[in-house]
Amino acid sequence: MHVLTLLAVLLCISLLGFRISQSRALSLARTAGLHSLPYHHGQFASLAILLPGLGVILLWSLLEAPLALWLALDHLPVPPNLADGEVRLLIAEISNIAAGYGGRQDPALLAAAWHYRELRQTSFTLAASVAVSVSLGGLVFAWRRVTPSHQARNSVERVLKIFMILCSALAVLTTAGIILSLLFEAFRFFVHVPFTAFLFGLEWSPQKALPAEQIGAVFGAVPLFTGTLLIASIAMLVATPLGLLTAIYTAEYAAPHIRTVAKPLLEILAGIPTVVYGFFAALMVAPALRDTGAMFGISISSESALAAGVVMGIMIIPFVSSLADDIMSAVPQSLREGSLGLGATQSETIRRVVLPAALPGIIGGILLAASRAIGETMIVVMAAGLSAHLTANPFAAVTTVTVQIVTLLVGDQEFDSPKTLAAFALGLVLFVVTLALNFVALQVVRKYREQYE
Amino acid sequence: MSLSSKKDAQRVSLGDSLLVETACAKLAARNVNVFYGEKHAIKDVTLDINCNEVTALIGPSGCGKSTFLRCLNRMNDTIDTCRVTGTITLDGENIYASKVDSVYLRTRVGMVFQKPNPFPKSIFENVAYGPRIHGLTSSRSELESVVLTSLERAGLLEEVRDRLHASGISLSGGQQQRLCIARAIAVSPEVILMDEPCSALDPIATAKIEELIDELQHNFTIVIVTHSMQQAARVSQRTAFFHLGELVECGGTEQIFTNPVNRLTQGYITGRFG
Ligand SMILES: Nc1ncnc2c1ncn2[C@@H]1O[C@H](COP(=O)(O)OP(=O)(O)OP(=O)(O)O)[C@@H](O)[C@H]1O
Ligand SMILES: [Mg+2]
Numbered sequence A: 001m002h003v004l005t006l007l008a009v010l011l012c013i014s015l016l017g018f019r020i021s022q023s024r025a026l027s028l029a030r031t032a033g034l035h036s037l038p039y040h041h042g043q044f045a046s047l048a049i050l051l052p053g054l055g056v057i058l059l060w061s062l063l064e065a066p067l068a069l070w071l072a073l074d075h076l077p078v079p080p081n082l083a084d085g086e087v088r089l090l091i092a093e094i095s096n097i098a099a100g101y102g103g104r105q106d107p108a109l110l111a112a113a114w115h116y117r118e119l120r121q122t123s124f125t126l127a128a129s130v131a132v133s134v135s136l137g138g139l140v141f142a143w144r145r146v147t148p149s150h151q152a153r154n155s156v157e158r159v160l161k162i163f164m165i166l167c168s169a170l171a172v173l174t175t176a177g178i179i180l181s182l183l184f185e186a187f188r189f190f191v192h193v194p195f196t197a198f199l200f201g202l203e204w205s206p207q208k209a210l211p212a213e214q215i216g217a218v219f220g221a222v223p224l225f226t227g228t229l230l231i232a233s234i235a236m237l238v239a240t241p242l243g244l245l246t247a248i249y250t251a252e253y254a255a256p257h258i259r260t261v262a263k264p265l266l267e268i269l270a271g272i273p274t275v276v277y278g279f280f281a282a283l284m285v286a287p288a289l290r291d292t293g294a295m296f297g298i299s300i301s302s303e304s305a306l307a308a309g310v311v312m313g314i315m316i317i318p319f320v321s322s323l324a325d326d327i328m329s330a331v332p333q334s335l336r337e338g339s340l341g342l343g344a345t346q347s348e349t350i351r352r353v354v355l356p357a358a359l360p361g362i363i364g365g366i367l368l369a370a371s372r373a374i375g376e377t378m379i380v381v382m383a384a385g386l387s388a389h390l391t392a393n394p395f396a397a398v399t400t401v402t403v404q405i406v407t408l409l410v411g412d413q414e415f416d417s418p419k420t421l422a423a424f425a426l427g428l429v430l431f432v433v434t435l436a437l438n439f440v441a442l443q444v445v446r447k448y449r450e451q452y453e
Numbered sequence B: 001m002s003l004s005s006k007k008d009a010q011r012v013s014l015g016d017s018l019l020v021e022t023a024c025a026k027l028a029a030r031n032v033n034v035f036y037g038e039k040h041a042i043k044d045v046t047l048d049i050n051c052n053e054v055t056a057l058i059g060p061s062g063c064g065k066s067t068f069l070r071c072l073n074r075m076n077d078t079i080d081t082c083r084v085t086g087t088i089t090l091d092g093e094n095i096y097a098s099k100v101d102s103v104y105l106r107t108r109v110g111m112v113f114q115k116p117n118p119f120p121k122s123i124f125e126n127v128a129y130g131p132r133i134h135g136l137t138s139s140r141s142e143l144e145s146v147v148l149t150s151l152e153r154a155g156l157l158e159e160v161r162d163r164l165h166a167s168g169i170s171l172s173g174g175q176q177q178r179l180c181i182a183r184a185i186a187v188s189p190e191v192i193l194m195d196e197p198c199s200a201l202d203p204i205a206t207a208k209i210e211e212l213i214d215e216l217q218h219n220f221t222i223v224i225v226t227h228s229m230q231q232a233a234r235v236s237q238r239t240a241f242f243h244l245g246e247l248v249e250c251g252g253t254e255q256i257f258t259n260p261v262n263r264l265t266q267g268y269i270t271g272r273f274g
Helices: A002-032 A037-077 A084-098 A109-145 A152-192 A195-200 A211-220 A222-253 A256-271 A275-293 A305-330 A333-341 A344-374 A376-385 A399-408 A418-450 B066-072 B103-106 B123-134 B140-153 B157-163 B175-184 B205-217 B230-237 B253-256 B261-270
Strands: B024-037 B039-050 B053-056 B082-090 B108-110 B191-195 B221-225 B237-243 B246-252
Touching: A002 A037, A002 B261, A037 A084, A037 A109, A037 A152, A084 A109, A152 A418, A195 A211, A211 A222, A211 B191, A222 A305, A222 A344, A222 A399, A256 A305, A275 A305, A275 A376, A275 B053, A305 A344, A305 A376, A305 B157, A333 A344, A333 B108, A333 B175, A344 A399, A344 A418, A344 B123, A344 B230, A399 A418, B024 B066, B024 B221, B039 B066, B053 B066, B053 B191, B053 B230, B066 B221, B103 B108, B108 B175, B123 B140, B123 B175, B140 B157, B140 B175, B157 B175, B175 B205, B205 B221, B205 B230, B221 B230, B221 B261, B230 B253, B237 B253, B237 B261, B246 B253, B246 B261, B253 B261
Parallel strands: B039 B246, B053 B221, B053 B237, B108 B191, B191 B221
Antiparallel strands: B024 B039, B024 B082, B237 B246
16 A cells, blocks of 8 residues: 555545534534534544544654664674664665665675565554554544534634644744854854955955965955946846836826736746846847947957846846836825826926835835845856956956855865855855845835825 | 916806806806716716805715816816816816816816825925925025915914924824815915815814815815715805706805705705605
8 A cells, every 4th residue: 555545545534524523513503503613523523533644644754764774774684783884875775675776686685675675564554554543533533522512613723723833934944944054054164264354355266276274365255246236236227217217107107008018018027037138148238248349449348247237137127117116006196186286297296296105115126126136146157257356347257146156066066165165155145135135125115105004 | 378367257158047147257167078988977067166256066976076176177187088078168268278288277276185185295395395396486485485374374384383394194184184275275276176175074173174265265266075065055155066967056055055946956955865
């Protein structure tokens, strides 16, 4: 029997329990007033059946494999005092053979593998029978609890609430885990490289092989920060005016039928995979810029911050325009009429009433777009290059924090070399910056919301 | 600046039985029809609004009072589906003529809305808004005096004198509505349209606004939409009763409330409607 079959059986029992309890509650309801509705009793029964059954299966799946291996090792006629690594090797081999990928046909190992398989079989049968019997027990339990006074609804709701709390706790714990691992690994990096050398150093060339004492000299992240800032600023310079003007058009001037078409079309821009933008930037925009530059006698390298920034700006236009549009549409029509009623023109109304009222929200949208620009990787890898230069020249090749994280982790790396750990330190910086941006943006947007309530 | 200010009351057609012929008709509507898409919201309304008088528009909900009021300063232009036929003249000049600039029109015909809608700016900035955009004042001190006079005339100055730079939204509902009136006065319009200006206010605030309307009447022509018979009787000199988009009866307020000609009007004002 397979685990899935077992689950199906449990599900059938719980359905059965639902029907039985519900119909019993229905017949009871004819004679006495029930505290809970019949289907609450049904749900109570389903839960009373499923929860213990699933609990048994979960427990078994956690314990059976290590337990069976441990027993199988005991069965092996080799001296038991092996080193840790060898035992792990043996275990791997046994489970491989048991799964049917026989490598070395050592009879003793084979026997152990057979034993292992049998053990797992028995344990599964055991677990299955236990699971089915506790479910049946749950069925009986729930059936006997179908009484007028039983508060089935409250119990069901409590269980559901706990389930939801567990789900949200999972998300929160994952986030906390990621942050902790970032912090921890970054800390290990700062053991090799001094914190100040990393934050304020001007040279970034982690590929250089240097003795351990001087290693701090090549992990200066300032060129990465300036590169990120340069590209993100170019992107914001492109996205903010275009996005805002677009939003003003769609929210204030466009006829309804144009708006319903234009808005989703714009939002498609945000849905295009960034790789596509990347090769658009690398294969079309960058060469075009270089040729244009050559015409005017400016040398623009074929990988330039400008190309990456412009394309990234186009990518985040919808972040700005869509949010700004929503926020401007949320400005009450009565304010517009108030202004128009005083003899203001439409553009005066937009400039003096709608935009100021929507401003905090718009700033929030721009900040969200900026945090997106800072975190963007693909376009920069493809269009702005990989070499870290400390420059403010938009025509030069630069690199960003995210790109360096990628290059540090690609390929064969020792996990605890400073080079790999540097990625975590960069990740931490990035995380702190985007978190701060998001926090500020959300604060601003929230403040805006309170204004009309 | 295409609207001339030449008074031209002589064009009022004297044969129309609904009209009370007085010296000057500030606004004159002739055969006005309004359509929202297919919906015929105002049907062939002909009505005069006399200067320096308060005209009340009454009638059951949905009969088109707001729609008609919004025709008087072309506020309906902001609704895409709305179409207006017929003519409305302000001092004898058709405001729906193609050469008329609706923006300029609205500086002459101001509006106060049902719900107070101060801008999320300071009290001072709210009142200064109109004079600013029209460049009516040349210096800061002149602007200040316009703002203070407007607040004064709206009966709000005493209450807000020491917090002119607090947000307009921080005022109470009644104060907000008076702020909106001050804001409308500040551009010195000739006509003020009020769409149920007291419906969101308590009796005391309402009494204040009514007092204010009495005051303003000397300098402005006022059209007010109201659901309160008592209010119409208290503040207006003339009353127009609308029903299902038609103007049923129009006359002196005295006469409408004591001796209505039409059965529908009588039913409505005595509360035996339907
Ligand atoms: N923007 C619009 N689009 C379509 N129909 C509208 C619109 N505004 C109003 N109407 C319709 O026109 C008719 C008159 O509406 P109006 O708002 O003028 O009534 P009213 O007399 O002011 O009512 P109330 O006393 O409830 O304010 C109503 O039937 C309404 O449904
Ligand atoms: Mg209305």
